[in-house]
Amino acid sequence: MKNKKIIGLTGFYCSGKNHVAQFLEKRGLAVLDLDKLGHEIIEKEKEPILARFGRDILTKEGGIDRKRLGEKVFGKKEELAALEELIHPPVNRQTLAWIQARQEKACVINAALLHRSAAFELLDAVIIVEAPFLLRLLRARRRDRLNLPSLFRRFASQREFGAQFFNEKTDIYRVDNSSIGGKKLDSRIDEILSLLGIT
Secondary structure (H helix, E strand, O other): OOOOEEEEEEEOOOOOHHHHHHHHHHOOOEEEEHHHHHHHHHHHOHHHHHHHHOHHHEOOOOOEOHHHHHHHHOOOHHHHHHHHHHHHHHHHHHHHHHHHHOOOOEEEEEOOOHHHOOOHHHOOEEEEEEOOHHHHHHHHHHHHOOOHHHHHHHHHOOHHHHHHHHOOOOEEEEEEOOOOOOHHHHHHHHHHHHHOOOO
């Protein structure tokens, strides 16, 4: 796997990871979104999930309503652990297989809780996307249309985010995603890729 650069992309809730991921994709880097992969795995593991959490989490179309599932596990350690036991192993297997299959000179793992991924120990660098709290709150309110108590619970759920900083083998690069325009972001991405030897 180490014949290519493996980059982690992370940041707090609504800091703009996916926006930065688009900039990296435009430069020819393959990006794996672990949130999307997790959603796919939830559908693939539907029957075990239904057996554990009940069929009331199904939509009218027969898929899993992730919002209802989230309500059953949010803030409940045992329930969350049970869900993670079903989802994390296949997500990790597919993540490692995806990295192995990449032919590009660099690939990116996009994840809010990057340190919980099987790819974490393989990373050559981590890009941390940052934005001020109030701006992230406004983005979250506009995007997710949740009430303030729900939003604050989501913000609080990333308290363990700091654990991602303790992998001494990786270089850490910070990206300010607070401006509206893309010129500064473009320049910063180019700077980071140049430092990593990816041109």
